[in-house]
Amino acid sequence: MINPYEIMETIRMLEEEKLDIRTITMGISLRDCADSDGDKARKNIYDKICKYAGQLVKVAEEIELKYDIPIINKRISLTPMAMVAEASDDDNFVKFAETMDRAAESVGVDFIGGFSALVHKGYTSGDRRLIKSLPEALATTKRVCSSVNVATTKAGINMDAVADMGRIIKKIAEYTADNDGIGCSKLVVFANVPEDNPFMAGAFHGIGEGECVINVGISGPGAVKSALKRVKGRPFDEVAESIKKTAFKITRMGQLVAKEASEMLGVSFGIIDLSLAPTPAVGDSVARILEEMGLERCGTHGTTAALALLNDAVKKGGVMASSHVGGLSGAFIPVSEDAGMIEAVEKGALSLEKLEAMTCVCSVGLDMIAVPGKTSAETISAIIADEMAIGMINNKTTAVRIIPAPGKDLGEEVVFGGLFGRAPIMKVNPFSSTEFIARGGRIPAPLNSLRN
C-alpha cells in the first residue's frame, strides 16, 4: 500500500494548505468561424463553443469527485477575436463579446478569454475595431476577458497602441464607474504574451494552437509557504530545494488532472501552467511566502531577490513533473487578489516602483493595481510602456492590469469582491509623461547580444 505519510501529506496539502487546481481552461480555435456576415459568424462561434465545451464543467466535477481535489475554475479561451470578427462588415465588435458571454453562460464557465488583439507591430482593421469596442464590450458583458499584446522582444513596442491603451483603460473605468472601474480588471496589456496561458484575464487560444486543447493552471501558495516554515532560518539552498519539491508534487497533481480531463473530453492535452496564483483567501498568498523567507513585509528591500528565487525554484520543481509546461509559469503578484500584498500596500511597504522591479523576476507584471481616478491616460500609457520595456529587453512576458478607480484617490480602496478582491489606491508619480506618449511610433526591437 502507499506510504501513510505520503497519503497524509497529500491530504494536508489539500485540506490545510488550500492546494487546488486553479483552472481547467479549454482552448478552442475559432478560425473556421469567420464570415462576412457578422450574424453568421456569431452563430458559428456560439455553436462551436457549445459543441466543444458543453461537457467541460461536468467532466471537471467528475474529476473533483474522483480525486477529491477542488477545481476552482472552469474556463474557455478563444482565438483572438480581432482575427475572427475581422472578416465581418461590423464596425463595432460588441455583439461578438456578447456572443462569447452568452456561450460562456450556457456552458457554465465563469470567464471566457480571447476578446483579444495582437498589435505589437501594427493594427489591422479588425484590431482597430476590437480595441475601439473594448469599453462597451467589457461594460456590457460579465464573463468576457480581453488582452492586447503591444510588444514583443522580436518586434519592439508599438507605442501608438500603448498610447491607445491608456485612453481605452480610462474609458473602460468610466463605463464601469458604478463598480469602481471593474471593467479594467478584465483587460490585460501584454508584452511577449504566451499563446497557451490558462489564467484569466489574459487567456486566449494562440494562432499556433490546435483545434481544441485542455490547459491546466495549478496553484498552491499555501503549500509552498508551509514547506518553507519547515526550513525556518536555514540557508537559501535549502529554501530552493524545499520549494522545488513542493512544486514537483503540486504539478504532478495538475498533470494527473489534465491527462484525465483531456481523455474524458476527447481533446488533446496542451500544457500545465505552473503558477503560484494567490486568492484573497487567508493562507493563499504569494506575499506571505516572501515574508516566510525572512522579510518583515513584502515590498521591503530583499523582496526582489526572494521573488527571483521563488519563481525559479517553482519552475525547476515543476518542469520535471509534467510532460508539457507552458503558459505564464511562475509566481503571480496581483495586488488586489493577495491578502499579503494588500496589507503590504496599506502598511506602506509596497510601492508601484517596487512592484515594477519585482516584475523583472516573476512571471507577469503590474497586476490588479488600483491608481487614483484622476491619473491621466498618458501616465497610464507610460506605466504600460515601462512594463513593456522590461518584458521586451528581458525576453519575458510582462503585463499590466491597472484600474484608474473613478472618483477615488489615495487612502481609499476599490472593492471588487470574489476572486478579484480589493485594492488600496496606490500612488503614481505626479510628473507628466504626456509629451513622451504623444510621440507615438514604435520602439525598435532590442539587440540580443552584448548583454550587460
Add this chain to the structure above:
Amino acid sequence: MRAIITVIGMDKKGIIAKVSNILAESDVNILDISQTILDEYFTMIMLVDLENINSTLEELKEKLIQSGKSLGVSIKLQHEDIFKSMHRI
C-alpha cells in the same frame, strides 16, 4: 478503480465497524487496512476496490461523509492515483 479511504480524528469505538459496514453494503472490497497515530491524530487508511460497487461513487462518498460526521471524524475517499502521482516518479 482502487481508492484510498482515510479516516482522521479522535479515536473511538466502532469507527472501523461502521466504515466497513457501509463498504460491505455497497459491495466494496477492502484490500488493505492500517491504523496509526500520525501527527497526534488517529488515522485509518484503507485501500479498497470499487470494481463491483452497487451505487454511484457520489452516493458512497456521501454515506461515508455523513457517518464521519456522526462519529466526529473526517472521512475521505480518493482514487489511489492522486497519491501515486504526487509521490512516485
